[in-house]
Amino acid sequence: MAERLEETLRRLKRERDEADRRYNEALTALDRTLPPLSLNDPPSPVDTHQLEALNNAWNIIPAPPSASGLRQKLARLVWNRVAPYFQRQVAFNSWLVDHLNRNVASARESQRAAEQAAAALRQQFAELQGFQSRLIVYLQQITAYVDTRDREAAGGALVLNTALSGLAENVDKRAESIAARDSRLNARTAEIAAALEDVRALAAVSQQSSLTVKRELERLLSSSSVPSITAGGSTTSTQAGKPGAAFAPALDAYKYLGFEDQFRGSRDVIRARLESYLPFFAGAADVLDVGCGRGEFLELLATSGVSARGIDLNHEMAESCRARGLDVVEADAVGYLTSLPDASLGGLFAAQVVEHLQPAYLLQFLELAGHKLRPGARLVVETLNPACWVAFFDSYIRDITHVTPLHPETLRYLVLASGFSRADIEYRSPVPPKDRLAALVTPEGADEALSELAESINANTDKLNRRLFTHLDYAVIGQA
Numbered sequence: 001m002a003e004r005l006e007e008t009l010r011r012l013k014r015e016r017d018e019a020d021r022r023y024n025e026a027l028t029a030l031d032r033t034l035p036p037l038s039l040n041d042p043p044s045p046v047d048t049h050q051l052e053a054l055n056n057a058w059n060i061i062p063a064p065p066s067a068s069g070l071r072q073k074l075a076r077l078v079w080n081r082v083a084p085y086f087q088r089q090v091a092f093n094s095w096l097v098d099h100l101n102r103n104v105a106s107a108r109e110s111q112r113a114a115e116q117a118a119a120a121l122r123q124q125f126a127e128l129q130g131f132q133s134r135l136i137v138y139l140q141q142i143t144a145y146v147d148t149r150d151r152e153a154a155g156g157a158l159v160l161n162t163a164l165s166g167l168a169e170n171v172d173k174r175a176e177s178i179a180a181r182d183s184r185l186n187a188r189t190a191e192i193a194a195a196l197e198d199v200r201a202l203a204a205v206s207q208q209s210s211l212t213v214k215r216e217l218e219r220l221l222s223s224s225s226v227p228s229i230t231a232g233g234s235t236t237s238t239q240a241g242k243p244g245a246a247f248a249p250a251l252d253a254y255k256y257l258g259f260e261d262q263f264r265g266s267r268d269v270i271r272a273r274l275e276s277y278l279p280f281f282a283g284a285a286d287v288l289d290v291g292c293g294r295g296e297f298l299e300l301l302a303t304s305g306v307s308a309r310g311i312d313l314n315h316e317m318a319e320s321c322r323a324r325g326l327d328v329v330e331a332d333a334v335g336y337l338t339s340l341p342d343a344s345l346g347g348l349f350a351a352q353v354v355e356h357l358q359p360a361y362l363l364q365f366l367e368l369a370g371h372k373l374r375p376g377a378r379l380v381v382e383t384l385n386p387a388c389w390v391a392f393f394d395s396y397i398r399d400i401t402h403v404t405p406l407h408p409e410t411l412r413y414l415v416l417a418s419g420f421s422r423a424d425i426e427y428r429s430p431v432p433p434k435d436r437l438a439a440l441v442t443p444e445g446a447d448e449a450l451s452e453l454a455e456s457i458n459a460n461t462d463k464l465n466r467r468l469f470t471h472l473d474y475a476v477i478g479q480a
Contacts, residue, residue: 023143031136043114046107051100058093061086270296273429274351280378280477281306284346290333290365291353295321298328308347311336334361337368345372351382354411355402362404363414370419370480379420379478381411382428389468390431408474420478427471436469437461 061083274297281287285307289297292310294317301308309327312318321328329336333353348369354362369379386392386405396402408425415423439461442454 020143027136027139030139031132033132041118043111045111046104048104051104054097054100058097059090060093061090267294267296270294271300275300276428277349277351277380277382277475278304278306280380281308281347281349284377286345287347287349288336288345290336290348290350291356292321292326292328293317293351295324295326295328297349297351298326299324302326306347333365334368337365337372340372342371343374345377346374347377348373348379350380352384354381354406355383355396355404358403363418366414366418373480375480377480379415379480380475381415381478382473382475383411385427385471385474387467388431388470388472390435391472395472408476411476415476415478420480422479424477425474426477427474429472431469431472436465 270293277297278300281301282304283306287301287306287308289295289301289308289310292298292312293314295310298308298310298321309329310321311329311331311333312321313330313332315330318328318330333350354365357365373379383406384391384396384402385408386396387407392405396405408427412423412425439458440454442451446454
């Protein structure tokens with residue numbers, strides 16, 4: 001701990017030194033940002049030295065000659081020849097003098113403007129240099145200001161450290177108290193563990209006694225015929241103690257009830273799963289739930305205003321349903337349907353039942369269902385989908401009461417062969433994507449051969465997913 005603290009302090013010092021270095025470099029760069037003022041002098045004033053002479057001498061045409069006689073005629077002839085050239089020269093001279101006079105005024109105005117601009121720039125640069133100097137002084141004061149804040153924080157840290165020291169002392173005392181309590185608790189736990197061992201010994205004796213009583217009851221009942229039990233209420237009938245008599249009602253029914261609770265799902269989960277079947281029985285009456293189990297679908301039908309009753313061979317499940325006010329009797333499907341008049345049922349529902357039936361019994365059950373349903377009434381039979389790898393190896397073979405796996409097309413054919421006018425397959429409970437085989441992702445820039453290999457693997461992966469990881473359940477919906 002001390003070494004880590006020293007390393008942290010050294011690291012903080014290095015970071016502070018580096019921050020100081022960068023701060024000083026930035027401050028120096030800022031100080032050098034504004035160069036010294038260097039302005040050229042304004043241009044010299046306009047030269048007007050010869051302007052007045054030009055204004056006086058621009059008219060160069062002489063007066064016409066004043067001689068007489070032949071000389072006058074000769075002078076007049078010469079004058080007439082050269083006078084136009086003199087006049088053009090005079091015109092040019094007048095334009096030039098006028099232009100110079102005008103430019104002198106403009107040049108003088110520009111000179112005054114340049115002198116004023118230079119004076120303004122000198123003043124602005126002087127003020128900017130003053131601002132830079134004050135800014136440098138201000139930034140130099142920041143370091144001292146931060147240092148004073150650090151000292152204030154250090155004082156607060158000193159107070160905090162003092163408080164933490166006191167807290168640590170209190171924690172140490174508390175830890176000592178807890179250790180003492182733990183010691184007393186461990187001693188008490190040891191006492192309870194010893195007592196628990198005594199209870200386990202007594203439980204073992206009780207279990208042996210219950211097994212003895214069970215064997216005696218089985219011996220007394222061995223001469224009587226009792227029906228076997230299957231998931232949600234089986235419909236086979238065997239002798240107790242013979243093969244197929246698993247979970248007999250009087251003795252072992254509670255075990256299958258526990259099996260349902262642990263592996264099939266809670267009552268709320270099953271209710272949510274079966275709720276989608278309600279539209280098939282909308283407006284119906286006298287619906288029979290074969291193998292009603294814990295009564296989830298009977299409760300859904302009652303909530304929807306559909307009158308219904310259930311049958312189940314499992315004694316504990318039937319008792320649980322009756323305790324909640326449901327109309328449920330202990331009976332097997334064939335025996336119960338045989339006792340009903342033809343066309344007396346408005347619907348028949350059997351979820352997770354037919355996989356528990358022997359083939360001959362299943363055929364008899366479907367045949368009776370076709371006779372007992374009214375015309376147009378619905379038969380809904382749900383079962384595990386053995387065509388799905390997960391459903392078969394993870395659910396079907398887990399239950400020792402399962403007898404025959406039924407392929408969807410097989411069950412649909414048996415329903416149609418039993419006299420129903422129509423039979424449709426609906427797949428349910430798809431395997432979650434996370435439990436399916438994942439596709440191969442081709443990296444970007446992969447060559448053509450690798451891409452083709454990935455496509456081939458993904459095509460085979462899709463085939464396996466369609467074969468092995470499809471839907472856990474399916475239902476055949478028949479119409480009488």
